[in-house]
Amino acid sequence: MRIVDFIEAKRDGKVHSADDIHTFTLGFTRGEIPAYQASAWLMAVCIRGLSSGEMFALTDAMIESGCRLDLSSIPGMKLDKHSTGGVGDKVTLAVVPLLAAAGVPIAKLSGRGLGFTGGTIDKLESIPGFNSALSQSEIIHNVATVGACICSQTGDLTPADGKLYSLRDVTGTVESIPLIASSIMSKKIAAGADVILLDVKIGRAAFMKNRADGEALAEALLEIGERYDKKVSVTLTSMDAPLGRAVGNFLEAQEAVSLLKGENADPDFEEETLHFVSRGLSLTQKGGEVQAKHLIESGAGFKKFCEIIKVQGGNPEVFETPKIASHQKVVSAEKNGYVYDIDALAIGKTAMRLGAGREELDDKIDSLAGIIIHSGIGIKVKIGDPLAVLYTSKPSEIPDAETSIGISFTISDHRAETKSRILGERSVGF
Amino acid sequence: MRIVDFIEAKRDGKVHSADDIHTFTLGFTRGEIPAYQASAWLMAVCIRGLSSGEMFALTDAMIESGCRLDLSSIPGMKLDKHSTGGVGDKVTLAVVPLLAAAGVPIAKLSGRGLGFTGGTIDKLESIPGFNSALSQSEIIHNVATVGACICSQTGDLTPADGKLYSLRDVTGTVESIPLIASSIMSKKIAAGADVILLDVKIGRAAFMKNRADGEALAEALLEIGERYDKKVSVTLTSMDAPLGRAVGNFLEAQEAVSLLKGENADPDFEEETLHFVSRGLSLTQKGGEVQAKHLIESGAGFKKFCEIIKVQGGNPEVFETPKIASHQKVVSAEKNGYVYDIDALAIGKTAMRLGAGREELDDKIDSLAGIIIHSGIGIKVKIGDPLAVLYTSKPSEIPDAETSIGISFTISDHRAETKSRILGERSVGF
Numbered sequence: 001m002r003i004v005d006f007i008e009a010k011r012d013g014k015v016h017s018a019d020d021i022h023t024f025t026l027g028f029t030r031g032e033i034p035a036y037q038a039s040a041w042l043m044a045v046c047i048r049g050l051s052s053g054e055m056f057a058l059t060d061a062m063i064e065s066g067c068r069l070d071l072s073s074i075p076g077m078k079l080d081k082h083s084t085g086g087v088g089d090k091v092t093l094a095v096v097p098l099l100a101a102a103g104v105p106i107a108k109l110s111g112r113g114l115g116f117t118g119g120t121i122d123k124l125e126s127i128p129g130f131n132s133a134l135s136q137s138e139i140i141h142n143v144a145t146v147g148a149c150i151c152s153q154t155g156d157l158t159p160a161d162g163k164l165y166s167l168r169d170v171t172g173t174v175e176s177i178p179l180i181a182s183s184i185m186s187k188k189i190a191a192g193a194d195v196i197l198l199d200v201k202i203g204r205a206a207f208m209k210n211r212a213d214g215e216a217l218a219e220a221l222l223e224i225g226e227r228y229d230k231k232v233s234v235t236l237t238s239m240d241a242p243l244g245r246a247v248g249n250f251l252e253a254q255e256a257v258s259l260l261k262g263e264n265a266d267p268d269f270e271e272e273t274l275h276f277v278s279r280g281l282s283l284t285q286k287g288g289e290v291q292a293k294h295l296i297e298s299g300a301g302f303k304k305f306c307e308i309i310k311v312q313g314g315n316p317e318v319f320e321t322p323k324i325a326s327h328q329k330v331v332s333a334e335k336n337g338y339v340y341d342i343d344a345l346a347i348g349k350t351a352m353r354l355g356a357g358r359e360e361l362d363d364k365i366d367s368l369a370g371i372i373i374h375s376g377i378g379i380k381v382k383i384g385d386p387l388a389v390l391y392t393s394k395p396s397e398i399p400d401a402e403t404s405i406g407i408s409f410t411i412s413d414h415r416a417e418t419k420s421r422i423l424g425e426r427s428v429g430f
Numbered sequence: 431m432r433i434v435d436f437i438e439a440k441r442d443g444k445v446h447s448a449d450d451i452h453t454f455t456l457g458f459t460r461g462e463i464p465a466y467q468a469s470a471w472l473m474a475v476c477i478r479g480l481s482s483g484e485m486f487a488l489t490d491a492m493i494e495s496g497c498r499l500d501l502s503s504i505p506g507m508k509l510d511k512h513s514t515g516g517v518g519d520k521v522t523l524a525v526v527p528l529l530a531a532a533g534v535p536i537a538k539l540s541g542r543g544l545g546f547t548g549g550t551i552d553k554l555e556s557i558p559g560f561n562s563a564l565s566q567s568e569i570i571h572n573v574a575t576v577g578a579c580i581c582s583q584t585g586d587l588t589p590a591d592g593k594l595y596s597l598r599d600v601t602g603t604v605e606s607i608p609l610i611a612s613s614i615m616s617k618k619i620a621a622g623a624d625v626i627l628l629d630v631k632i633g634r635a636a637f638m639k640n641r642a643d644g645e646a647l648a649e650a651l652l653e654i655g656e657r658y659d660k661k662v663s664v665t666l667t668s669m670d671a672p673l674g675r676a677v678g679n680f681l682e683a684q685e686a687v688s689l690l691k692g693e694n695a696d697p698d699f700e701e702e703t704l705h706f707v708s709r710g711l712s713l714t715q716k717g718g719e720v721q722a723k724h725l726i727e728s729g730a731g732f733k734k735f736c737e738i739i740k741v742q743g744g745n746p747e748v749f750e751t752p753k754i755a756s757h758q759k760v761v762s763a764e765k766n767g768y769v770y771d772i773d774a775l776a777i778g779k780t781a782m783r784l785g786a787g788r789e790e791l792d793d794k795i796d797s798l799a800g801i802i803i804h805s806g807i808g809i810k811v812k813i814g815d816p817l818a819v820l821y822t823s824k825p826s827e828i829p830d831a832e833t834s835i836g837i838s839f840t841i842s843d844h845r846a847e848t849k850s851r852i853l854g855e856r857s858v859g860f
Contacts, residue, residue, distance in 0.1 A: 008605075038466070047473075172434050172435075
């Protein structure tokens with residue numbers, strides 16, 4: 001295969017053979033095909049698309065490019081969960097211990113946050129001592145003994161995806177449904193899961209800006225799942241407003257702990273958590289919503305959370321007398337009315353500037369920085385009532401943050417209708 | 431400007447500002463923007479296109495990236511000619527001395543051949559001693575004294591084009607009308623011409639495969655010419671069959687010399703030559719077709735050819751007792767009938783394999799290798815009559831070449847209609 005012919009074929013909207021996609025993917029991973037050729041091809045893919053067959057071939061090739069996590073020594077159906085990312089999305093922190101408490105084995109490989117979206121690993125690393133870098137044998141040992149682990153993606157799995165993703169990130173070629181779907185699914189399949197819960201977020205603070213794109217991604221994810229004989233459930237959820245009350249790493253971990261302890265949870269956060277736990281229980285034949293609620297009420301989920309954290313070196317006692325950022329600022333309502341909308345994108349970007357996120361991959365995170373939403377959607381406020389509290393160690397960022405958080409709240413004379421954030425669910429393999 | 435935003439804008443079909451195109455082009459030329467970002471943008475341009483304004487901005491930026499050849503010390507309207515390339519296209523070798531003989535100053539910067547297309551510089555370098563690498567002051571000196579020079583493109587002019595073209599060549603991003611037009615015109619404008627004759631070839635052995643693409647390129651070239659206040663004439667010519675009888679560097683130089691000497695020229699080659707000379711004379715107000723013919727008949731064109739070659743170190747006497755390749759092979763007709771068609775692409779590729787062209791940029795050329803068409807389109811042949819003669823120093827290539835040349839001739843019971851290769855002409859600036 002001449003690589004220029006391969007690139008030109010996609011430029012002209014043609015369909016590649018599986019062999020050619022393998023040759024390209026593995027050649028690029030080994031460094032034999034230069035980045036400038038790969039990025040031209042990626043751009044052609046972004047504009048021209050990939051057929052299902054091409055997407056399968058790319059997924060296959062990315063899996064083949066590295067090792068696979070072999071969880072076969074652990075009995076039962078292994079589960080994994082993935083969210084396409086948003087603002088305030090700490091659902092994984094609650095779902096993993098709850099399902100593990102019900103005996104569902106989970107080896108959860110997670111990423112770090114970039115831009116306005118948070119990452120599960122950053123949230124967990126806000127717990128002093130927590131170690132996210134586990135070897136394959138540590139992963140298997142932890143899942144076998146504690147029932148679950150949450151750790152960083154290792155370079156051994158799907159290195160082709162890692163290398164392609166880094167290139168896509170700097171060449172304007174992230175937004176492609178078949179590329180996103182094959183990236184997500186290759187990692188999940190290489191990580192050895194039998195059951196995969198996927199959360200495709202839709203809205204202004206999500207990758208997928210509209211329902212049609214979200215449904216197209218869901219379709220692609222399910223297609224790949226079916227081809228690999230996996231049980232896959234895709235839930236479409238809304239990401240227009242932040243999920244729950246906390247945005248920021250330690251603040252979100254605290255909110256997850258509160259939910260696990262059965263303390264006054266945000267109803268949206270609780271609904272999404274129970275949804276994914278119920279789906280996970282039902283797909284592994286261990287129960288449904290009743291059992292999911294019981295795992296919280298009984299304290300089993302919180303107990304499992306502490307076990308998972310401890311075995312990875314973290315100290316869960318940090319939540320008993322939590323630390324707080326050096327500077328706080330209350331943002332107050334400037335008119336009377338109902339909180340009608342909160343712009344998650346503005347909240348996410350502001351939290352990032354307060355120190356909760358990274359603009360560049362190498363930026364340091366301030367784990368205590370972030371925002372607590374005090375008055376959520378539907379709450380009636382009077383002038384001067386607190387809308388949100390900012391937390392940061394960078395007081396110079398506070399004035400701008402205060403302005404943008406003020407703008408991100410829409411206050412109306414009318415109360416917004418209460419709507420579920422769960423927009424739909426589809427599954428294959430059952 | 432964030433370069434990723436710039437790439438994404440073109441991916442999504444948006445129009446860039448002139449400033450952004452300048453920033454990109456000059457940043458890439460200086461090495462500040464990596465090739466993998468440039469190639470993603472180039473692919474987006476290939477698929478989404480460029481507006482006229484964007485194409486002008488790119489042309490401007492490429493000119494600005496280097497020096498300009500200052501021909502202002504030479505009186506009169508300076509002329510330049512460019513062909514998009516084909517098989518057997520030695521028109522420049524005849525047109526330049528004929529126009530120079532009429533007093534039209536020409537600083538002709540030419541390229542080398544790649545793939546199945548030949549390059550004017552390679553054809554001239556088949557003349558022993560000929561030096562194509564002239565400095566700017568040598569160019570000006572030669573044009574001032576002899577009236578013309580034909581030399582290699584210097585890296586000082588439009589380095590951005592050189593760098594972008596090299597990247598396009600290996601990333602499947604050559605085929606884009608605005609990129610081709612701005613590449614051609616930036617070089618011609620930087621080289622200081624007032625009058626530009628352009629030959630856009632159309633057909634199976636041309637860049638432009640069909641009339642619609644050829645017309646679109648002509649339109650783009652004229653648009654750029656108009657913007658720079660140049661007199662530009664674009665002629666569309668057919669490149670389905672090889673032009674003239676010879677394909678191969680020294681063989682083509684010999685055919686050009688024969689035409690200049692008034693010896694039994696191929697009618698198509700003569701027609702195209704006279705067309706471009708007439709256009710050049712009329713655009714510089716020095717005559718028309720009658721004068722063009724007279725420049726051949728009087729021997730003035732051949733005399734000027736010898737002067738140009740000599741002043742660049744070449745020995746025109748080589749054409750008196752020409753050298754010949756070590757191996758020759760006659761390809762004969764295998765049926766009776768009329769030569770109905772000759773596939774220029776097959777001829778060009780075969781000539782390349784016989785040694786007349788380069789597969790890769792660094793390949794060496796055998797200047798004596800090539801093909802002479804013995805029986806052109808319209809000629810009646812009997813079984814065993816010679817169709818063409820192969821010339822090479824690589825006898826091992828002969829059997830395959832013989833087969834492919836045999837196939838490249840279509841012999842029919844019907845005589846093909848005689849058609850002019852000149853398909854149309856448009857001009858601006860007059």
